[in-house]
Amino acid sequence: VKNSGVEYAFIRVAFRSAKEGKLGQDEYGIQNLRNAKKAGLQVGVYIFSEAITVQEAEEEADYVLGLIDGFYLDLPVVFDYEDGYYIVLVKDSKGHIDKYQYDPSTGDEIKKITK
Numbered sequence: 001v002k003n004s005g006v007e008y009a010f011i012r013v014a015f016r017s018a019k020e021g022k023l024g025q026d027e028y029g030i031q032n033l034r035n036a037k038k039a040g041l042q043v044g045v046y047i048f049s050e051a052i053t054v055q056e057a058e059e060e061a062d063y064v065l066g067l068i069d070g071f072y073l074d075l076p077v078v079f080d081y082e083d084g085y086y087i088v089l090v091k092d093s094k095g096h097i098d099k100y101q102y103d104p105s106t107g108d109e110i111k112k113i114t115k
Contacts, residue, residue, distance in 0.1 A: 008042035008075060013067050015048035016060060023063050033071060044075025051081070 013029035016022065026032075029045070036043045047064050051057040057079070064077055 002040045006041060008044070009036045010044045010046050010075065010078060011036060012048060012080075013045045014060070014064050016050040016056070018050045021050065021052075021056070023060065025067060030067065033068070037071075042074035044073055044078060046078040046080050049079045049081050051079075 009032075011029055011033045012026045013033065014026060015024050017024065033043060033045065045064065045068055047060050049057070049060055051060055060079065061077075068077070
């Protein structure tokens with residue numbers, strides 16, 4: 001894959017079902033993450049989010065962080081919200097996590113989210 005020009009991959013590791021609102025692990029997510037790393041790709045992960053409350057979004061974040069515990073990611077954890085925008089979590093060198101929002105439909109810059 002890398003020899004074909006692919007440099008990175010974002011791997012889906014989890015999702016929330018819209019119907020029941022339950023969290024689930026992608027059946028092949030961790031396997032795909034391991035294989036992408038073995039292939040020499042830079043990797044990040046994402047969750048297909050259907051969170052409708054802050055509590056659900058926090059639950060999703062904790063769930064994803066638990067799934068990827070022990071993995072080194074080259075790229076960020078991304079929340080793929082199904083209302084058309086993305087949330088990106090970025091950990092700085094001091095371990096502090098900043099949140100950014102990006103709306104690809106508008107082409108706007110990534111904006112830092114503050115509480």
